[in-house]
Amino acid sequence: MEGKALLMDISTTMRLWEFVPGSARVLAVAFSPTEDKVLVGCSNNEAYIIDGNTGNIVKTLSGHMLAVTAVAFPAMGSVCSRAALMGYPNLE
Numbered sequence: 001m002e003g004k005a006l007l008m009d010i011s012t013t014m015r016l017w018e019f020v021p022g023s024a025r026v027l028a029v030a031f032s033p034t035e036d037k038v039l040v041g042c043s044n045n046e047a048y049i050i051d052g053n054t055g056n057i058v059k060t061l062s063g064h065m066l067a068v069t070a071v072a073f074p075a076m077g078s079v080c081s082r083a084a085l086m087g088y089p090n091l092e
Contacts, residue, residue, distance in 0.1 A: 017055025028071045041068030
């Protein structure tokens with residue numbers, strides 16, 4: 001399962017959805033405070049906002065110079081942050 005994002009129901013161990021970014025690898029994952037969105041950073045220099053209920057891509061965040069190795073949602077608000085490997089920040 002390395003390189004994928006997988007959401008499971010821990011009470012039933014049922015797999016709810018799996019995100020595989022093509023030939024890239026998932027490097028970082030963060031849940032929004034409301035738990036309805038998942039931010040995924042990948043080795044293809046892109047981050048993805050995923051619908052937490054369906055696993056569908058809501059938005060692709062492009063323009064990073066290197067692999068996205070850190071992602072986060074603040075405790076409040078809708079802004080997310082992600083950082084590429086050598087510290088290139090990118091806020092949206």
